[in-house]
Amino acid sequence: MSKRASVARHEEVAVLLRLLDEAYERQAWHGTNLRGSLRGVTASEAAWRPARGRHNVWERALHAAYWKYAVTRQLTGEKRGSFRLEGSNWFARPAGATSAKAWREDLAILDAEHRRLRDVVAALKPAALRQRIGRRYLAIQLITGAAMHDIYHAGQIQLLKRLRC
Numbered sequence: 491m492s493k494r495a496s497v498a499r500h501e502e503v504a505v506l507l508r509l510l511d512e513a514y515e516r517q518a519w520h521g522t523n524l525r526g527s528l529r530g531v532t533a534s535e536a537a538w539r540p541a542r543g544r545h546n547v548w549e550r551a552l553h554a555a556y557w558k559y560a561v562t563r564q565l566t567g568e569k570r571g572s573f574r575l576e577g578s579n580w581f582a583r584p585a586g587a588t589s590a591k592a593w594r595e596d597l598a599i600l601d602a603e604h605r606r607l608r609d610v611v612a613a614l615k616p617a618a619l620r621q622r623i624g625r626r627y628l629a630i631q632l633i634t635g636a637a638m639h640d641i642y643h644a645g646q647i648q649l650l651k652r653l654r655c
Contacts, residue, residue, distance in 0.1 A: 503612065506611055510633065523640065524554060525600075525601075527647040531647075538650070540654075545580065549582065551600050551643075552599065554640060556573060562603070562607045
């Protein structure tokens with residue numbers, strides 16, 4: 491590989507990190523990112539449901555954390571079942587009475603899973619981006635998908651906040 495190609499591949503990892511960060515917590519042209527959509531939301535606001543059987547803001551935050559974990563796990567080859575909470579995908583919240591402490595703890599899970607995903611992506615060799623993970627996706631697809639997933643749920647959370655008013 492030429493030096494120019496090597497530099498381009500390393501820039502690809504940098505672009506992916508920027509994409510993950512803009513989708514989660516850095517300013518971006520598209521508007522509110524996931525962390526921004528959660529800023530200032532109280533535990534009672536996060537627990538509000540638009541209708542019976544529908545997910546609330548709190549559940550969406552943990553769902554996003556879970557999928558950051560799932561992508562990280564797939565990139566590293568870790569076994570399933572190591573997420574901080576029992577279960578997968580969707581987690582009923584609040585569990586028991588609405589608590590500001592429980593809300594902060596669950597937001598800390600989201601932050602920690604983002605940092606972990608980011609660290610794994612930063613450590614990837616550029617050639618790893620083109621490796622197939624499982625049968626369906628390349629590593630680069632999982633990483634960009636994780637960023638898009640954050641934006642998707644940021645939009646849903648923004649809508650739920652408006653509906654609650």
